[in-house]
Amino acid sequence: MTRTRILILSATVGCLMAGATLGIQKLSNVSANPFVGGVQQGVISAIVPGMLGAMVVDNNVHAWNLGLAAAINGAIYFTAAWGILALANRFWHLR
Numbered sequence: 001m002t003r004t005r006i007l008i009l010s011a012t013v014g015c016l017m018a019g020a021t022l023g024i025q026k027l028s029n030v031s032a033n034p035f036v037g038g039v040q041q042g043v044i045s046a047i048v049p050g051m052l053g054a055m056v057v058d059n060n061v062h063a064w065n066l067g068l069a070a071a072i073n074g075a076i077y078f079t080a081a082w083g084i085l086a087l088a089n090r091f092w093h094l095r
Helices: 003-022 034-046 048-058 066-094
Strands: none
Touching (some): 003 048, 003 066, 034 048
């Protein structure tokens, strides 16, 4: 896997998580369908770090900036995906 492909995949993961953060209002109403409800709860669990980061930056637990939470989640998941893909690529080529 090339560096460009790793960066594109990492950016895609970061943008998807940032988009999920911006769509939290639609995700917060959990579906009655067990599968869909489980997926919604998993996505909400994944976007909690950005929400906590926005609360820390804004110094307010009750009213925090959703755009800031999306940016934090995008940065967190971009970095995590980039690191995991880079390590996997390195180990793949060592075989």
